[in-house]
Amino acid sequence: MHSTPRPSTQPGTVKRRVVITGIGVLAPGGIGAKNFWSLLSEGRTATRGITFFDPSPFRSRVAAEIDFDPADHGLRPQEIRRMDRAAQFAVVAAREALADSGLDMAEGDPYRTGVCLGSAVGATMGLDQEYRVVSDDGRLELVDHEYAVPHLYNHLVPSSFAVEVAWATGAEGPATVVSTGCTSGLDAVGHATELIREGSADVMIAGATDAPISPITMACFDAIKATTPRHDDPAHASRPFDGTRNGFVLGEGSAVFVLEELESARRRGAHIYAEIAGFGSRCNAFHMTGLRPDGLEMAEAIRIALDEARLAPEAIDYVNAHGSGTKQNDRHETAAFKLSLGEHARRTPVSSIKSMVGHSLGAIGSIEIAACALAMEYGVVPPTANLHTPDPECDLDYVPLTARERRLDSVLSVGSGFGGFQSAIVLSRPERSPR
């Protein structure tokens, strides 16, 4: 396999290391990191028939929705009005992460604190709703701007999500939104990690959010048959790696982390969940939605992430798969694991939490990092729910149905997205990583 030469460290420099010290999660069936972890460790599913709108015209009528009232989470009326649901998620998750980290922003340095949020589809829900009004359900080509909400610009450009989180946390360092389709949630954490390593920030509020469960999203995935039509059994509709899988279940949610430079986290006695030990990303340059079956580019991303973490494949104790539950993804990914991890791919547990919380597009990568960090914290591998029928093309140990206790020192999480993006991240216990 080809590899680009890349020096891991520059001569005469000190490598800054980045750790997770706070976690905030909003996921279907689990608002807050604690509830989210209960769902995963118990192998419960949060997929259901769509309730947000009448799904009857659609091919796929199942989703993983969050029962979320922003007012219950301290958002004020004006904040609720100006923010799309995805921005609301991010702000709530960021506040939880900050509280969890114990970091006092009043004492911190706002200039050295940044924000980096991933989102694949931005304010889709708000845009869909607002379009209906200004166009009068598509009757007006020349839409009537006088019917627009005053903060429609915030829906137009989703960098507004980073604005809201910066305001909520007091960050005045680097701020951005990473939007690389379904790898956004991994890439945002990878980007934030790089900013701390290079010295552009000491603390990053990083994660991802998406709230795509809206008619326009259902329609566009219907058109390419990417989502499952399994309406007869919505609670068991998301079936990654199962022989009967026939598409993903759309989800929503957010996970946000407090990322800190290791030494300063230690100095303040912070609880450290995990180190972001390695990150890699490659493009397949093949097709906007299609995947080549060999998984070469994902394998290369995994190899780069392992190399950066200075870990051999055998050190990986758990693989959190993209595992979307489409025919092509699960095959592609299984090939990528075999290519990058070799024989170890057959020995290490691999699971997909999308079987429980669905696929929340750009958010899921961060939600899966949260799952990995919590899995390390509790020494439990979350299962792949709904996996009953083996698929000869997916022949790894996918941890069917039931969580497994296991000490986890290093874990790998991967993502694959429209546009051809393939990303991989490695989390480790900081004391285990080589200096």
Next chain:
Amino acid sequence: MTTAATLPVETTTAARATAVVTGLGIVAPNGLGTEAFWAATLEGRSGIGPVERFDPASYPARLAGEVSDFDATEHLPSRLLPQTDHMTRMALVAADWALADAQVEPGETDSFGMGVVTASSAGGFAFGQNELKALWSQGSKYVSAYQSFAWFYAVNTGQISIRHGMRGPSGVLVADQAGGLDVLAQARRLIRNGTPLVVSGGVDSSICPWGWAALLTSGRLSTDPDPATAYRPFHPDAAGHVVGEGGALLIVEDAASAAARGARTYGRIAGYGTTFDPRPGSGREPGLRRAIDLALADAGVTAADVDVVFADAAAVPELDATEAAALRDLFGVRGVPVTAPKTMTGRLNSGAGPLDVATALLSLRDQVIPPTVHVEADPGHGLDLVTGRPRETSLRTVLVLARGYGGFNSALVVTRAD
């Protein structure tokens, strides 16, 4: 509290790979292609006029900088047309031109050694309007199979990577107008981490009725119907900006590998800084000056080294005042030439920063500062605004600024490569 201009602690500038620009692809309202655009820019020819893409009569803002002479069928295979928004088509062509300008043959280059990092603001919004209209006026079965990716923010990076077989580390940043500079800094970061070549920049457009409705709510669009007075940054009567479309894609390369293949270089991406403004009502200092300080420190230059500033030029009085104050405090009253060629294109959102950087590199090549049009310097701001005609002068170091809605501030320093 640390000082504003905290240097990166990990490495010194000298220890890192140098990122140079070896190719430009420009699609602008006042010129298609680098030389057409540059000629128009030096002549002070504006591309701003009444909106032609749709009838703007019912909207308070009726001017735009449209790329009107762009025919995608002349440049792209027909199979790409149904699956691409106007802004993606322009981006694909700009990438083609930039690669040709750099004399890079992607097919003969290591595919994992080439990345793509683009900025986006609203994705393919016009494509999205069509599909939303199909959904709500006809039904879900009428929504295009391409909607799942044609409108989203990652589309330009994805399409460019596919067209040229680029499999290296890639990405997309959204930070409103500031994102256009952030991606060039990200390209430099990837090069320092070992990727020899990155296609980077932004080409943007939200010029459709649905985009217009959203843009209007920023409260920053000029409602002046006269192209000669509508967008006048730093002018006493500044009352908002005109929206434009287009932008630029740049070929950013590792200086050593560019030299090895005998590439011509326009200049070096020498320094970068980015900050976010404090939340409104905090009473704290705005972040623009800090971004400039960071960029100069990162480039290893001082204010005295800067030969010209390409301003963000918001044309919103309080934003103009903030920018002018930052420049005055750092450079002194009328202490450095300042220009805003975007007065000829309108503000291109994520395309603006890359187009300004491309323009700055052409300024370095030809040792001339293009003018700001339709403005005479407001003495109250204390800026040496280059107006009327181009100014020939010795140029070595250029500072480019971009700010994004909500509080994003980015600053990029480009220098001559020699």
